[in-house]
Amino acid sequence: MQDKIIVTENLVKRYPVGDGQFTALSNINLTFEKGEFSGVIGPSGSGKTTLLNIIGSLDSPTEGVVNVMGHNISTLTHKEAAQLRNMHIGFIFQVYNLLPVYTVFENVEFALILQKRNATERKKEVMQALEWVGLENMANKKPSKLSGGEGQRVAIARAMVKRPQLVLADEPTANLDAKNAHSILQTMKKLNQELNTTFLFSTHDQKVMEYLNRLITLEDGKVASDILKVGNGSPTEEKNAQIKTAQ
Amino acid sequence: MIKFIFKAILRDKNRSILPVMVVAIGVFLTIALSGYLTGMLGDIVDQTARFQTGHVKVMSRAYAQNIDQLPNDLALLGIDKVHQELENDFPDYTWVNRINFGGIIDAPGSNDKSKGQGPAMGMAIELFSESSGEVGRLNLTNSLIDGKVPEKSGEVLIGYEFAKKLKVKVGDELTYMGNTMNGSMTFAKFIVSGTVRFGVASMDKGTIIIDFTDAQQILDMANGAGEILGFYKDEVFIQEQTEQMCDVFNAKYAQDPDEFAPIMKALGEQNSMGTYLNLVNSVSSMFVIVFIMVMSVVLWNTGLIGGLRRYQEFGIRLGLGEAKGHIYKTMIYEAVIIGTIGSIIGTALGIGVTLLMQKYGIDISGMMKDATMMMPTMLKSKFSLHLLYIGFIPGLFAMVIGNMLSGIGIYKRETATLFKELEV
Ligand SMILES: Nc1ncnc2c1ncn2[C@@H]1O[C@H](COP(=O)(O)OP(=O)(O)OP(=O)(O)O)[C@@H](O)[C@H]1O
Ligand SMILES: [Mg+2]
Numbered sequence: 112m113q114d115k116i117i118v119t120e121n122l123v124k125r126y127p128v129g130d131g132q133f134t135a136l137s138n139i140n141l142t143f144e145k146g147e148f149s150g151v152i153g154p155s156g157s158g159k160t161t162l163l164n165i166i167g168s169l170d171s172p173t174e175g176v177v178n179v180m181g182h183n184i185s186t187l188t189h190k191e192a193a194q195l196r197n198m199h200i201g202f203i204f205q206v207y208n209l210l211p212v213y214t215v216f217e218n219v220e221f222a223l224i225l226q227k228r229n230a231t232e233r234k235k236e237v238m239q240a241l242e243w244v245g246l247e248n249m250a251n252k253k254p255s256k257l258s259g260g261e262g263q264r265v266a267i268a269r270a271m272v273k274r275p276q277l278v279l280a281d282e283p284t285a286n287l288d289a290k291n292a293h294s295i296l297q298t299m300k301k302l303n304q305e306l307n308t309t310f311l312f313s314t315h316d317q318k319v320m321e322y323l324n325r326l327i328t329l330e331d332g333k334v335a336s337d338i339l340k341v342g343n344g345s346p347t348e349e350k351n352a353q354i355k356t357a358q
Numbered sequence: 359m360i361k362f363i364f365k366a367i368l369r370d371k372n373r374s375i376l377p378v379m380v381v382a383i384g385v386f387l388t389i390a391l392s393g394y395l396t397g398m399l400g401d402i403v404d405q406t407a408r409f410q411t412g413h414v415k416v417m418s419r420a421y422a423q424n425i426d427q428l429p430n431d432l433a434l435l436g437i438d439k440v441h442q443e444l445e446n447d448f449p450d451y452t453w454v455n456r457i458n459f460g461g462i463i464d465a466p467g468s469n470d471k472s473k474g475q476g477p478a479m480g481m482a483i484e485l486f487s488e489s490s491g492e493v494g495r496l497n498l499t500n501s502l503i504d505g506k507v508p509e510k511s512g513e514v515l516i517g518y519e520f521a522k523k524l525k526v527k528v529g530d531e532l533t534y535m536g537n538t539m540n541g542s543m544t545f546a547k548f549i550v551s552g553t554v555r556f557g558v559a560s561m562d563k564g565t566i567i568i569d570f571t572d573a574q575q576i577l578d579m580a581n582g583a584g585e586i587l588g589f590y591k592d593e594v595f596i597q598e599q600t601e602q603m604c605d606v607f608n609a610k611y612a613q614d615p616d617e618f619a620p621i622m623k624a625l626g627e628q629n630s631m632g633t634y635l636n637l638v639n640s641v642s643s644m645f646v647i648v649f650i651m652v653m654s655v656v657l658w659n660t661g662l663i664g665g666l667r668r669y670q671e672f673g674i675r676l677g678l679g680e681a682k683g684h685i686y687k688t689m690i691y692e693a694v695i696i697g698t699i700g701s702i703i704g705t706a707l708g709i710g711v712t713l714l715m716q717k718y719g720i721d722i723s724g725m726m727k728d729a730t731m732m733m734p735t736m737l738k739s740k741f742s743l744h745l746l747y748i749g750f751i752p753g754l755f756a757m758v759i760g761n762m763l764s765g766i767g768i769y770k771r772e773t774a775t776l777f778k779e780l781e782v
Contacts, residue, residue: 169676190681197679210671212369217362222678224359269678 116277116309117143117166121175124161124332135161136332139175143311145276148303150312150319153329159313160281162329166311167200167279168192180276197225201270201308205282208266209254215241216250219269226273240272241265244298260291267295271302277309284316296322363692373668373692376660378700381757384653385704385749386711390739392642392748393712397740399637403625405558408495409481411628412587413451414600416440416607418618421584428458428584430539432618435582440620448603450591454490455583457482457573461536463566465524474524478534479565482573486510495589498554498567504528505552508569514548515567521553523563528552532566538578546576588622600624642748650752650759657760661693662767689765690758697757701750708749715739 124136136158143149151159164170165177168184169192177184180199187195196202201222209218219240223233241247244264254262263283270278280299284292300322303310312319320326328335367374407413417425420432434440437455444453459480467473484490485508493499498507503518505528514532516524526532527550534546548568556562574580588603590596607622626632675685719738 167677190683193676193679193681193684195679196677200679202677204674204677208674210366210674212366212373213362217365221362221675224362225678225680 114145115142116145116147116180117141117311118178119166119172119175120177122162122165122172122177123174124158124165124170125173134332136165136172139332139334141327141334141337143309145309146303146307147325148300148310148323149325149327150314150323151327151329152314152320153335155315157329158332159329161332163279163281163311163313166277167202168195197222198273199276201273201275201278203263203266203270203278203280203283205285208269209262211254214251214253215246215257215265218254218265219272222269222273236272237268240268243271243302244268244295258291259286260288260294263287263291263295264298267298267302271306271308274306275308277311279311281313282315283312284314284319289318292316292318359688360691363688364695367692367695373664374696374699377657377664377696377757377760378703380653380656380660381697381700381753382704382707384649384756385701385753386708388646388649388749388752389705389708389745390711390715391645393708393739393741393745394715395641395645396742397712397716397738399641400740401738407589407625408497409556409558409561411623411625412454412585413590414588414603414622414624415628416444416453416586416588416620416622417584419621420617422621422623428460430457430459430577430579430584431541433457433539433579433582433584434586434620435579435618437581437583437586440586444586444588444607447607448588451588452489452491452591454484454492454587454589455482455570455585456587457570457577457579457584459536459573459577459584461534463520463524464533464535465526466531466533473526476520476523477564478520479561480534480536480573481565481567482570483567485567485569486571491589496556496567501554501556503553503555505550508551508567511569511572512548513551513568515552515554516550517562517565518553518555519559519562520564520566521550526550534566534576536577538576539582540578542578544576544578546572586620597624597626601626646748646752650756653752653756654759654763657757658763659760661761661764664764686765689761693758693761694754697754700757701753704753705746705750709741709745712739712741712745716741 119139119141122136122139122141123134125132125134127133139162151162153159161170165172165184166179168179168182168187171185171187179195182191182195184192209215210221213221216237219237220233223236228236238247238250241250244267246261246264246268249257249261249265254265257265263286266283270280278299283295283299287295296319299310302308312323314320324340326336326338326340328337416434418432418434421429421434424432441453444451457480459482461478461480462475463478464475465473483492483496485493493507498515508515516526516532521527524532530550532548532550534544534548536544538544548566554562554567556565570583574582590599601624604622604624604627607620611619611621672685676682716739
């Protein structure tokens with residue numbers, strides 16, 4: 112039980128649309144363990160973002176139970192949910208990751224300010240995080256002066272600076288070229304191994320899938336397949352594949 | 359966190375400049391207009407006090423009742439006794455005699471023909487008594503266009519437009535025709551000692567000023583006066599104090615049935631001056647209220663536009679684990695900072711303009727040519743301490759309300775919805 116970081120039981124999410132309802136997620140049962148490097152794939156509109164947002168406590172399930180690090184997402188207040196994200200969850204988004212008025216340093220620092228950490232500690236941690244992603248020289252630059260890849264790396268540094276247990280990355284490579292995509296994926300993989308941080312991706316990107324240990328495919332809000340890979344091999348080389356949940 | 363908000367305000371010009379400008383302009387207008395209103399209405403009150411009402415005025419009861427008709431037949435008599443009493447009871451005031459009278463002025467020309475003729479408003483004041491301070495009070499020396507202030511009996515000062523109409527110059531003779539206190543005809547000859555510009559169109563066109571003692575003689579008003587005006591020696595007028603004085607004075611005569619017994623009236627009770635005084639206050643406060651409402655709506659809208667632009671930022675901050683309530687709170691802090699900056703700028707500008715307008719004023723005598731009201735011909739503002747907060751507080755207030763209103767929209771949105779605005 113201890114190392115189960117995310118558990119969803121019969122998770123259903125419906126959105127009101129006009130008079131009726133639209134089912135974005137139906138009956139999702141998934142379990143993620145600590146240290147996993149996994150991803151949700153599927154066509155556009157299949158519910159990937161919705162799933163990540165619910166796990167990240169930005170949204171709540173219509174039915175079912177979602178338990179993240181021992182917290183039932185449905186019963187959290189706004190404040191408690193914010194606290195959970197603040198302390199334990201790092202977010203990386205597809206675009207607009209950074210606050211344009213702040214420097215690279217300040218963008219990363221923001222996460223620690225919310226945790227009310229003191230200035231010396233913040234400085235040390237921020238510089239450490241920027242080193243992880245190889246941007247320690249860019250600390251005083253504004254986001255507008257960065258390339259897309261550098262911007263995403265700052266976002267990774269910001270997600271990682273508070274050493275969260277879980278990082279949720281929603282299509283982090285969507286705007287990157289192949290070289291940058293590989294570079295940030297390697298960075299994340301490294302952090303996953305060094306800090307044992309759990310990563311959950313949402314992606315259409317073949318390059319991302321190559322790095323993942325587990326691939327969950329969503330189709331029309333349902334889990335179509337859940338494949339666990341052994342080692343770092345590509346999906347075609349998969350050994351010991353097992354379907355955990357399929358409906 | 360406050361430091362972070364500050365940085366954002368300083369760096370994001372889009373976020374700060376427009377609201378700072380809106381607040382600054384609003385605050386500036388409030389202060390400049392309020393200073394102007396205070397100045398203008400204050401001037402009217404002051405001018406009226408000097409020329410017509412005094413800070414308080416003592417008359418006979420009957421005169422007070424018919425004051426519009428210049429009823430010198432109802433004038434107060436035995437004024438030496440009244441003066442004694444007033445000076446004893448209210449030593450902080452200067453008490454001066456006045457007689458307002460009407461009549462016809464004729465300017466005799468050569469060979470018995472008249473150069474000009476016209477109805478005149480006569481004002482008799484204590485011209486020759488230095489302690490009365492009347493020459494200075496009516497600013498006569500500075501208002502002279504030509505000649506000098508009368509120095510001896512039989513001299514007259516005349517409004518410069520009136521002099522033009524009568525075609526008289528300094529040194530010319532004028533004949534006054536009118537009625538004595540008792541209703542018989544009276545004539546008197548005067549020498550024009552000077553022409554004046556009162557700065558009040560109606561007076562410039564028809565007023566003559568003679569010495570009080572001359573008027574007593576001509577109008578047969580020995581030991582009598584139409585009015586005794588009281589001026590507070592500090593010249594700063596306190597409405598409540600004058601009202602109290604009137605109560606004290608009038609109580610002494612409450613039992614006296616004589617319709618010629620003296621009665622004292624405060625400035626606020628005369629010439630609808632009370633209404634003016636209240637107007638000063640209510641116009642200012644109305645303006646402030648309207649200002650807060652208009653500014654709030656404007657800032658609400660700029661806040662909404664800004665808020666839409668900032669959904670991204672809010673989404674990121676939510677993702678980072680900032681609570682919605684905290685984001686809302688920081689928006690309010692931001693409003694306080696921006697409102698303060700805008701208010702400081704607006705207050706500085708407003709007070710600057712007010713001080714300039716107080717010093718130099720704007721000459722509107724051209725526009726006032728036909729005015730019959732007692733209106734000053736210079737627009738002057740007046741600085742008072744309340745200008746320091748009259749714009750500042752509403753400016754801050756409007757900015758905070760504006761941001762609170764626009765923030766509610768953000769607050770009400772579902773977290774996830776806000777967050778999805780990130781995906782374009
Ligand atoms: N707030 C909402 N109200 C109504 N429908 C919504 C809402 N949010 C998402 N949906 C719908 O739910 C479905 C799943 O959306 P979601 O964003 O999770 O898809 P996705 O898999 O992330 O797609 P993409 O790959 O394009 O990012 C979509 O059909 C979407 O239109
Ligand atoms: Mg998505």
